[in-house]
Amino acid sequence: MASIILRRLLATVPVMGVVALFVFSLLHLSPGDPATILAGDQASPADVERLRDALGLDRALPIQFLEWIWRVVQLDLGTSIFTGLPVTDLIVQRLEPTFSLMGLTLLFSVLTAVPLGVLAAWRANTFSDRAIMAGAVLGFSVPVFVVGYILAWVFSIKLGWLPAQGYRPIENGFWPWLRNLILPSMALGFIYIALIARVTRASMLEVLGQDYIRTAKAKGVSRRGVLFVHALKNAAVPVVTIIGIGVALLISGAVVTETVFAIPGLGTLVVDAILRRDYPVIQGVILFFSFVYVLINLIVDLIYTVFDPRIRY
Amino acid sequence: MTSPILNVENLKVAFNVGDDRWRQIVHGISFNVREKETVAIVGESGSGKSVSAMALMRLLPEQSTRVSGSVRLADKELLTLHEEQMRRVRGDDIAMIFQEPMTSLNPVFTVGFQLVEAIRLHRDISRADARMEAKKLLEKVRISDADTRLDDYPDAFSGGMRQRVMIAMALACNPKVLIADEPTTALDVTIQAEILDLIRTLQDEERLAVLFITHDMGVVAQIADRTLVMYEGNIVEQGPTERLFRSAEHPYTRALLAAVPRLGESAGHTRPMRFPVVDIETGKVDSPGESPDTVDDGRTVLEVVDLTTRYPITSGVFNRVILNVHAVEKISFTLKAGETLALVGESGCGKSTTGRSILRLTQPTSGSVIVNGNDIVSLGPKQLREARRDMQMVFQDPFASLNPRHTLGDAIKEPLYAHGFKKGASDRVADLLTRVGLTPDMSRRYPHELSGGQRQRVCIARALALEPKLIVADEPVAALDASIKAKVVNLMLDLQASMQLAYLFISHDMAVVERISHRVAVMYLGEIVEIGPRSAVFGNPQHPYTKKLLSAVPEADPSTRSKKRSLSTSTELKSPFRSVDYRPPARTYRTVSKGHQVQEWGEEWNKEFYCM
Numbered sequence: 038m039a040s041i042i043l044r045r046l047l048a049t050v051p052v053m054g055v056v057a058l059f060v061f062s063l064l065h066l067s068p069g070d071p072a073t074i075l076a077g078d079q080a081s082p083a084d085v086e087r088l089r090d091a092l093g094l095d096r097a098l099p100i101q102f103l104e105w106i107w108r109v110v111q112l113d114l115g116t117s118i119f120t121g122l123p124v125t126d127l128i129v130q131r132l133e134p135t136f137s138l139m140g141l142t143l144l145f146s147v148l149t150a151v152p153l154g155v156l157a158a159w160r161a162n163t164f165s166d167r168a169i170m171a172g173a174v175l176g177f178s179v180p181v182f183v184v185g186y187i188l189a190w191v192f193s194i195k196l197g198w199l200p201a202q203g204y205r206p207i208e209n210g211f212w213p214w215l216r217n218l219i220l221p222s223m224a225l226g227f228i229y230i231a232l233i234a235r236v237t238r239a240s241m242l243e244v245l246g247q248d249y250i251r252t253a254k255a256k257g258v259s260r261r262g263v264l265f266v267h268a269l270k271n272a273a274v275p276v277v278t279i280i281g282i283g284v285a286l287l288i289s290g291a292v293v294t295e296t297v298f299a300i301p302g303l304g305t306l307v308v309d310a311i312l313r314r315d316y317p318v319i320q321g322v323i324l325f326f327s328f329v330y331v332l333i334n335l336i337v338d339l340i341y342t343v344f345d346p347r348i349r350y
Numbered sequence: 351m352t353s354p355i356l357n358v359e360n361l362k363v364a365f366n367v368g369d370d371r372w373r374q375i376v377h378g379i380s381f382n383v384r385e386k387e388t389v390a391i392v393g394e395s396g397s398g399k400s401v402s403a404m405a406l407m408r409l410l411p412e413q414s415t416r417v418s419g420s421v422r423l424a425d426k427e428l429l430t431l432h433e434e435q436m437r438r439v440r441g442d443d444i445a446m447i448f449q450e451p452m453t454s455l456n457p458v459f460t461v462g463f464q465l466v467e468a469i470r471l472h473r474d475i476s477r478a479d480a481r482m483e484a485k486k487l488l489e490k491v492r493i494s495d496a497d498t499r500l501d502d503y504p505d506a507f508s509g510g511m512r513q514r515v516m517i518a519m520a521l522a523c524n525p526k527v528l529i530a531d532e533p534t535t536a537l538d539v540t541i542q543a544e545i546l547d548l549i550r551t552l553q554d555e556e557r558l559a560v561l562f563i564t565h566d567m568g569v570v571a572q573i574a575d576r577t578l579v580m581y582e583g584n585i586v587e588q589g590p591t592e593r594l595f596r597s598a599e600h601p602y603t604r605a606l607l608a609a610v611p612r613l614g615e616s617a618g619h620t621r622p623m624r625f626p627v628v629d630i631e632t633g634k635v636d637s638p639g640e641s642p643d644t645v646d647d648g649r650t651v652l653e654v655v656d657l658t659t660r661y662p663i664t665s666g667v668f669n670r671v672i673l674n675v676h677a678v679e680k681i682s683f684t685l686k687a688g689e690t691l692a693l694v695g696e697s698g699c700g701k702s703t704t705g706r707s708i709l710r711l712t713q714p715t716s717g718s719v720i721v722n723g724n725d726i727v728s729l730g731p732k733q734l735r736e737a738r739r740d741m742q743m744v745f746q747d748p749f750a751s752l753n754p755r756h757t758l759g760d761a762i763k764e765p766l767y768a769h770g771f772k773k774g775a776s777d778r779v780a781d782l783l784t785r786v787g788l789t790p791d792m793s794r795r796y797p798h799e800l801s802g803g804q805r806q807r808v809c810i811a812r813a814l815a816l817e818p819k820l821i822v823a824d825e826p827v828a829a830l831d832a833s834i835k836a837k838v839v840n841l842m843l844d845l846q847a848s849m850q851l852a853y854l855f856i857s858h859d860m861a862v863v864e865r866i867s868h869r870v871a872v873m874y875l876g877e878i879v880e881i882g883p884r885s886a887v888f889g890n891p892q893h894p895y896t897k898k899l900l901s902a903v904p905e906a907d908p909s910t911r912s913k914k915r916s917l918s919t920s921t922e923l924k925s926p927f928r929s930v931d932y933r934p935p936a937r938t939y940r941t942v943s944k945g946h947q948v949q950e951w952g953e954e955w956n957k958e959f960y961c962m
Binding site: 247248251252254255256257258259344345347 | 437438439442445446448454455459467519
């Protein structure tokens with residue numbers, strides 16, 4: 038197992054390299070002189086020259102890239118132009134809200150979507166199946182911010198049950214933390230639930246037609262046992278795959294959701310950075326999210342082996 | 351006589367075929383099964399035999415099927431039982447095993463989990479006790495190392511072993527009735543014999559009533575006390591098995607029996623024998639004849655010399671070769687125009703790989719395959735294409751080997767177009783369809799509109815399109831019902847007579863082989879262990895493996911049943927996996943009579959034979 042993880046981790050190095058190259062190019066492909074961009078709008082020509090010299094921006098691009106990579110490896114992502122703080126510190130400060138939002142969304146979505154998908158497959162082509170699938174189409178079609186504003190309007194403004202804005206760290210208590218995250222998670226989870234439910238249904242339908250399901254029924258396994266033990270474990274691999282791929286959706290969704298619900302996470306950090314053309318922050322956050330995504334896919338691959346003993350790496 | 355344990359009366363099943371239309375599949379059948387009795391339901395695909403079994407277990411989907419009549423288990427009426435109570439009947443009172451051992455076990459749970467589950471569903475015992483019980487069950491079905499095998503997943507078991515596990519699972523709660531739906535159809539003959547023996551022995555031990563569903567009259571003769579013959583959803587005849595085989599009354603039963611290949615029927619003949627064909631309406635039998643002499647001794651169509659095909663098994667980051675599969679190992683034979691050589695053996699023996707290697711669909715490792723003076727093994731791509739005009743292939747599965755989106759005409763034209771014969775292709779298709787017993791107007795139809803037998807005829811027509819000299823037929827009739835099988839074999843014999851075709855007929859079915867072949871080669875672990883004229887190999891088998899194969903064929907005669915074999919754990923094929931530095935032993939062949947050669951066998955065979 039350990040050697041598998043190590044091998045897979047090594048395999049992520051080239052992937053991260055390509056991502057890093059892309060992120061690095063971001064600055065140099067943008068129109069205008071990198072030094073002028075990095076120095077900000079109020080800088081004098083002398084400031085620009087000093088920065089160019091300090092960052093080595095007059096050197097050949099490959100050299101610059103290698104130097105930049107070397108700093109990144111040492112977790113030095115540069116300094117924010119706007120705040121003057123190290124980008125690494127900025128990211129670490131914003132981790133908790135974003136990971137809380139993503140984690141809660143993930144949990145809530147899987148716990149809702151998988152049973153819905155199983156129900157739809159078991160009741161295929163009946164009213165409940167069609168209702169669930171129609172809901173899924175709706176989930177795909179309505180953008181996160183629309184869902185977010187509707188939820189905030191109903192549950193916060195009209196009913197006053199939950200706060201519409203803001204974030205409370207978990208160290209101030211579990212319930213305040215959860216209260217603030219319920220609406221954002223629901224909004225963000227909407228499309229995710231639709232996606233997972235559809236894939237669960239399709240995968241379950243295929244499995245339910247297999248011979249071993251007939252065997253389980255002939256043994257006298259209850260309906261719930263057939264669906265959730267015999268069928269679901271076989272149907273799990275595509276579902277886990279889509280959950281992993283869907284993390285990309287969560288990342289882009291988190292950016293929008295945090296803005297709608299004013300959560301001080303990585304999403305708002307990157308939105309602010311884009312508006313201020315704070316390139317080091319943009320680069321840092323993109324690089325960080327890519328790394329998280331690659332890591333999630335590694336975890337997904339490992340989870341496969343739990344569900345299907347025939348998969349070996 | 352004991353009273354019936356399972357009583358089925360006027361059972362009817364209808365399927366919903368869209369909107370509110372229902373098609374009647376089973377038209378009110380009645381029968382019963384007694385304690386310790388085996389009742390066989392026999393019939394061809396679509397006769398409703400499996401549907402009836404599923405109906406009495408209430409395993410058909412409720413929304414799309416209608417079941418009526420009465421199914422009584424002792425005093426309990428099953429058809430009106432509440433679903434939860436019916437669930438308790440399944441696996442506890444009535445257990446079931448199925449045709450497909452490869453897919454009937456859940457691949458993501460260990461065998462132990464599945465056995466323990468079956469036990470604990472109906473019995474209130476602890477997990478640890480259930481595991482002990484599961485171990486005993488595996489021992490009961492003669493699986494060795496039961497304790498460690500419990501922790502294996504199904505993919506670590508072969509087909510025969512999986513069927514044993516299925517049987518163990520079925521016996522988990524000491525059921526009163528066992529329903530076996532074609533339990534041996536997907537297995538090799540020697541494994542089939544073992545499983546049938548096992549079911550018979552366990553039936554005695556457990557006082558089971560067995561309902562045995564099959565299409566194979568040979569199996570019926572070996573296992574059933576009473577037999578019901580089903581045809582298009584009706585029981586057309588029933589009675590004691592011996593009586594049925596001796597004097598069947600219904601024309602359909604007679605047709606079914608006539609189509610059963612029996613070993614030894616061709617004794618005294620040297621040429622292939624047509625199957626007798628019975629008219630289902632009138633019951634008249636046309637007399638089978640020996641086919642005309644088609645072999646042209648002067649023309650060798652195919653010469654195979656020391657053909658060897660191995661597959662490397664790789665592992666690790668650098669794809670290092672760790673093992674070689676010796677699929678085909680130094681085999682040699684020749685085939686004359688108009689001659690049929692049958693290649694027989696069990697799954698995994700390399701007979702299909704041999705066929706594919708000859709056409710170079712699989713690249714051979716060494717050796718030569720000479721067709722028309724060209725060595726196929728070393729031809730360039732362009733010449734290979736040319737050479738393939740003379741040799742065509744017919745595959746086992748007529749469902750999978752026709753493209754569902756091409757019309758039959760397109761399928762047959764394909765080889766013509768591929769070799770540039772565009773002109774007159776449509777006329778050629780019409781002619782070919784007629785030759786294989788279909789009509790020219792079928793060229794516009796799609797494969798799903800045809801039955802299995804008709805599809806196989808189309809596959810044969812496609813193979814004939816380029817007027818080949820050699821046809822490699824890989825299990826061409828294995829997937830077909832007995833009566834259809836007989837017709838397709840007869841068709842192949844007719845085509846051989848009119849076109850002087852040479853057949854390499856790959857099959858595991860000894861009885862079919864006996865009818866169709868001039869010569870027979872027996873393969874074991876990639877090697878030919880015995881080859882010779884059919885009458886010599888069948889009449890005077892030499893190699894222990896040939897003898898074993900022949901003795902395992904179920905005889906379609908209930909009176910031969912008593913000879914019981916001891917239940918060996920398993921006599922499945924040994925593995926053809928060899929280490930990289932393995933050198934195959936040098937083999938010598940002994941000539942028995944003219945053209946009949948047998949490989950000299952080692953000590954291990956004498957021991958093995960002794961166990962049987």
